[in-house]
Amino acid sequence: MPLHRGFITLLLLLLPISAQAFDLEDLQRQLAATPSVAGRFEQQRELADLDSSLTSQGTFIFERGKRVVWQLETPVEERIELTPEAITDGSGKAAPPGGEQVAQLFLQLLEGDWQALESRFTLKLSGDRDAWQVALTPKEAALRERIADITLRGDRTIDNLDMRTPDGDRLEVRLFDQRPLNDS
Amino acid sequence: MKSDRFVKTLGYRRLGWLWLVVLAFCAVWLGWMLRQGLPADTDLTALLPADRQAPLVEKADRELGRGFENRFLLLLGDDDRVATTQALGRSLQQLVDDGQLAGIDWRELDLADADPHEWMGPWRYRLLTPQWQQTIDANGGSTLVDPALRQLFSPTARPDPVADPFGLLDAWLSRLPQSPIGAADGLLTLDRSYQPGSQKWSVLIGELEGSPYDLPMQTALHTTLEQFQQQHPDAELLRSGLVFHAAAGARQAKHEMSTIGAASLLGVLLIIGFVFRSPRVLLQLMVPLLAGSLFALTLTLGIFGRLHLLTLAFGASLIGIAIDYVLHLQCDRAIEGRGFRLRRLLPSLTLGLISSVIAYVAQALTPMPGLRQMAAFAAFGLIGAWLTVVLWLPRFTLHASPFTARLATGWWRLCQPRWRLSPWLALAGAVVLIVVCALRLTSDDSLELLNPSPAALMQDEARVQQLLDRDTGSRYFLVQAEDTQALLARLDELDGALDKAIGEGLEIDYQSLAGSVPTAAEQQANLAQVRKLYGAPLDELIQRAGMPAEVAEKARAQLEKSPMLTLANWLETPLGSLQQRLWLGETGDGGVAATVVVSGARNADVDRTLRALAESQTHQGATVEYVDRVSRIGSLLGELRRHTAMWVALAMVLMTLALVARYRRRAWRVIVPPFGATLIVLTAFAVTGVPLNIFNQLGLLLVLGIGLDAGIFNVEHARRPSAWLAITLSTLTSLLAFGMLAFSATPALHYLGLTCLIGLASVWALVPWVRPADDAYPTHDSPNQSSRESEHG
Incomplete structure (x- = not known):
């Protein structure tokens, strides 16, 4: 009887651990395991008041904690580099006013920097380590006017970023052919 | 004879009661004005003159x-x-x-x-940067297609192919x-x-x-x-x-009122207590001061509506002069006892009051509102105290004090000079001092005199300005024109000239409304250029982006509903509200005015260039003026200093004339203490290199007033130890009241105090050397006292 009770207690103790088996910290650790990635992207922007969408393709390099290089190939060639300090395009010009904040957010999303994101978004993780999904909804009203929600999906790396605005625009970025860079 | 004296006494008594009624009325009025607390200011710039010319x-x-x-x-x-x-x-x-x-x-x-995308929307087609204007002129805008495509497809951009496919607004905003x-x-x-x-x-x-x-x-x-x-x-x-x-200013003023103010009060009480040995004298001393303060506070508040904290600090110590009157009266009473006659002292007391009040009226004529208030406070305080001394004090009982009489005689003997100054020697001394002053005396009218802020705070301020690259708004061009369009055109021209100067190496930056709001003509031209851009280049952009051709049509339709951006529109936007400070609106003569604020390098060369630039920009219908606030306030202070110097000189001349009329050949004995002390102060400043400024000049006005009191009593009552004791006590107490201000951390008060410290000490030291061998109007020592008394009764 005492043994039996101990067993149930043990089970009860284990239960919450298994339920939370995969949390944001785990995910962050999992993503950090591949510090640098290179691959291809396809970006599709749907604009609510237009029937068509803006589609672009290219390659990217992601160096964790350092920078993201976004190399557009079609329909126009352009190299965009995002660092925590600045966003620069091919001609070395700084971003248009207000662009830095968007760039910072973009970088935090690709990094899976939950601590930084949590100050502005409510995060919800679902799925398991091989097919996870993080849904982000803005906390402050001012930000909700610009972003309705963001969804990140992936496995060992982030594979898909989906951002909607309240006026119905949508930005979807698909990352594929990802391979770790082992220069670091 | 007897009934005559009775009537006079009755009149005197009546006046005393009348004064009580006046003071009671003041108390009620003051209470009513203070029902919501003291309306006190601490703003030091209130000391500055209202600039009527500009x-x-x-x-x-x-x-x-x-x-x-x-x-x-x-x-x-x-x-x-x-x-x-x-x-x-x-x-x-x-x-x-x-x-x-x-x-x-x-x-x-x-x-x-x-x-900005939300509220700048409708205006964007009329706003083009100079580079875009040139590009569209050169190739119709075909080279703008590639950059526009890059923007459309950047992950961080927020593209809007219908409203703004080329990103006109972003380009324009990045210039602000x-x-x-x-x-x-x-x-x-x-x-x-x-x-x-x-x-x-x-x-x-x-x-x-x-x-x-x-x-x-x-x-x-x-x-x-x-x-x-x-x-x-x-x-x-x-x-x-x-x-x-x-x-910080308010805290400092409060701190100094409680340290310097308290120390001088304590000092005065100790000295009076020692000399008179009677708590009654102390109490009687307070009555005129309180009455004077009540009178001054009520009238100043009634006239000015508000009270400056500095007026209180400065004015309260000024009432220290009022102690003069009390001391002369009480010294005489304490020594004479029943033999005391007010009539004997009245001419000197009256002359003393008039000479001091003249000094303050001169100060009240200066164009500084803050100083006027201080002068009014001091003058009312003196008049109130004087009336109390004359009307009330003789009616309070005071027993003769043998100790005071002994002290007066002893002190009198101790201070007998071995020889006396001759008028020629005095004149020679004055000439020497004047020569030294003329050769060595410098002046300083810098703004720092008005700045009581602690150094740490000033450092903070400078670091913040430097970290934020902020201009302090202290240098600007003032541009006037007949209407808004003319003004914008003029501003644009000025900006062009500034850009050119900057291109040639002038290390400044500027903020101008013309950079934000183009003139109507330019907005029209911009729209025409955008129409050109929205021709073939737009079609190419839409096609290469893979969008349907109708997007181009929708985009073109936007151009038809583009309103003109007026200055008023712009100032109402969030970005424009940041530039609100540059807009001055309508001027008195029906025109409009705006400023262009300059930041960056500050030196004589830059100053000269900017001044010349302003002059070259002034032509018919519009004026451009370069204003440097710091040097401007400096020159205002300088003007004021020369102004007060003139008043001091005029007051000296008037006093001399009045004194010559009464004292004839003895007049020089009266004027040596005030004028000599003034010269000694100036020479001391000249030799030690303390520059002359508006505040030590105001201090000189006080030295003159107090010095003249001493000079008058010294000549009127030359043989009376009580007069010398009173002069000594009054310079000592005034030294405590004003001289202590030399320890103030507020530059203005420090200089005032320093002047009083040297000046009053000099007054006291000069008095014995010019004392006449006998009284001007010997009354006490002369045997036929009563007949003399009736002479000027």
């Missing part, structure tokens, strides 16, 4: 200073920046909740509502001055971490509910920041804003 410059100064007055800015640097900023932000938010502050912005999103304040870690942040020795600073911007001189708000803000610094000793907190300077 109301527009005044308005420009006000507009440009507004941000500094109504807002404050804190920069916070710390290793644990986020936590400390949140702690400070929350405690300041508490002040907002309590109604002490109007608002506090420190979170990232506090300033985020200003997205950018705020260095950004967002990081959820906080408003000034990132200077790329500069050696600097870091990321949190920015907290407070908005005041009312005046920066509001004392309860100052106290609340000060307490909050002090508490924060005690709890976070490692955090570096930089403060900027008028409210901090005002608070």
Whole structure:
């Protein structure tokens, strides 16, 4: 009887651990395991008041904690580099006013920097380590006017970023052919 | 004869009662005015003259200073920046909740509502940067297609192919001055971490509910920041804003009133107590002072409506002169006992009052509102005290004091000079001193005299300005034209000239309304160019982006509903409101005016260039004036100093004439103490290199007034030890009252005090050497006293 009770207690103790088996910290650790990635992207922007969408393709390099290089190939060639300090395009010009904040957010999303994101978004993780999904909804009203929600999906790396605005625009970025860079 | 004296006594008694009625009325009136507390100012600039010649410059100064007055800015640097900023932000938010502050912005999103795309939309087709104008002129805009495509497909852009496929607005906005304040870690942040020795600073911007001189708000803000610094000793907190300077000034004034003021009062009480050995004398001493203060406070408040804190500090010590009257009367009474006659003292007392009041009337004629108030306060205080002394004091009982009489005689003997000054020697001495002054005396009219802020606060202010690359709005071009369009054209021309000068190496930057609002003609031309851009280049852009051709049609339709951007429109936008300070609106003569604020290098060369530029820009129908506030206030102060110098000289001449009329050949004996002391002060400044400024000149006015009192009593009552004792006591007490101001940290009061310290000591030292061998109007010692007395009764 005492043994039996101990067993149930043990089970009860284990239960919450298994339920939370995969949390944001785990995910962050999992993503950090591949510090640098290179691959291809396809970006599709749907604009609510237009029937068509803006589609672009290219390659990217992601160096964790350092920078993201976004190399557009079609329909126009352009190299965009995002660092925590600045966003620069091919001609070395700084971003248009207000662009830095968007760039910072973009970088935090690709990094899976939950601590930084949590100050502005409510995060919800679902799925398991091989097919996870993080849904982000803005906390402050001012930000909700610009972003309705963001969804990140992936496995060992982030594979898909989906951002909607309240006026119905949508930005979807698909990352594929990802391979770790082992220069670091 | 007897009935005559009875009537006179009755009249005298009546006057005494009448004075009591007046004072009672004052007390009631004062009580009514103070029912909501003392309306006190602490603003030092109230000392400055109202600039009647240039109301527009005044308005420009006000507009440009507004941000500094109504807002404050804190920069916070710390290793644990986020936590400390949140702690400070929350405690300041508490002040907002309590109604002490109007608002506090420190979170990232506090300033985020200003997205220009939302409100600049309809105007964008009429706004083109010079580069875009040139490009469209050169190739119709075909080279703008590629950059536009890049923008459309950037992951961080927010493209809007219908409203603005080419990103006209972004290009235009990027030309406007950018705020260095950004967002990081959820906080408003000034990132200077790329500069050696600097870091990321949190920015907290407070908005005041009312005046920066509001004392309860100052106290609340000060307490909050002090508490924060005690709890976070490692955090570096930089403060900027008028409210901090005002608070420091108010704290200093209060501190000095309680230290310097208390010390001089204590000193006076000790001396009086020692000489008269009677608490009754002390009490009787207080009565005229209280009556004078009551009279002065009521009338000054009644006339000016408000009271400057400096007036109180300065005026309260000025009433120290009032002690003169009490002392002369009481010395005489204490020594003479029943033999005391008011009539004997009355001419000297009256002459003393008139000469002092003349000095203050001269001060009241200066164009500085603050000084007028001080002069009025002092003059009313003196008159009130004098009336109390003359009408009431003789009716209070006072027993003759043998100790005082012994002291007076002993002191009199001790101070007998071995020889006396001859008028020729005095004249020779004066000439020597005048020559030294003429050769060595310098002057200083710099603005620092008016600046009582502690050095640490000034350093904070300078660092904040430097970290934020902010201009202080102290240098600007004042541009006037007949209407808004003409003004914008004129501003545009000035901007062109400035750009050219900057291109040629002038190290300045500027802010102008013309950069934000093009003239109507230019907006029309811009729209025509955008139509050109929206031809073939737009089709190419839409096609290469893979969008349907109807997008181009929709985009073109937008051009048809593009309104003109007026200056009024612009100033109402969030970005435009930041430039509101540059707009002065309609001038008195029906025209309009605006400023172009200059920042950057500041030296004589830059000054000359800018001044010449302003002159070259002034042609018919419009005027361009370069204003440098700092040197402007300096020259105002200088003008004022020369002004007061003239008044002092005039007062001296008038006094001399009046004295010659009464004293004839003895007049020089009366004027040596005041004039000699003035010359000694000036020579001391000349030799030690203390520059002459407006405040030590005002001190000279006091030295003249007090010196003249001493000179008059010295000649009128040359053989009376009581007069010499009274002169000694009055210079000593005045030294305590004014000379102590030399220890004030406020430059204005320090110079005033220094002048009084040297001047009053000189007055006292000069008096014995010019004492005549007998009284001017010997009354006491002469055997036929009663007949003499009736002569001038």
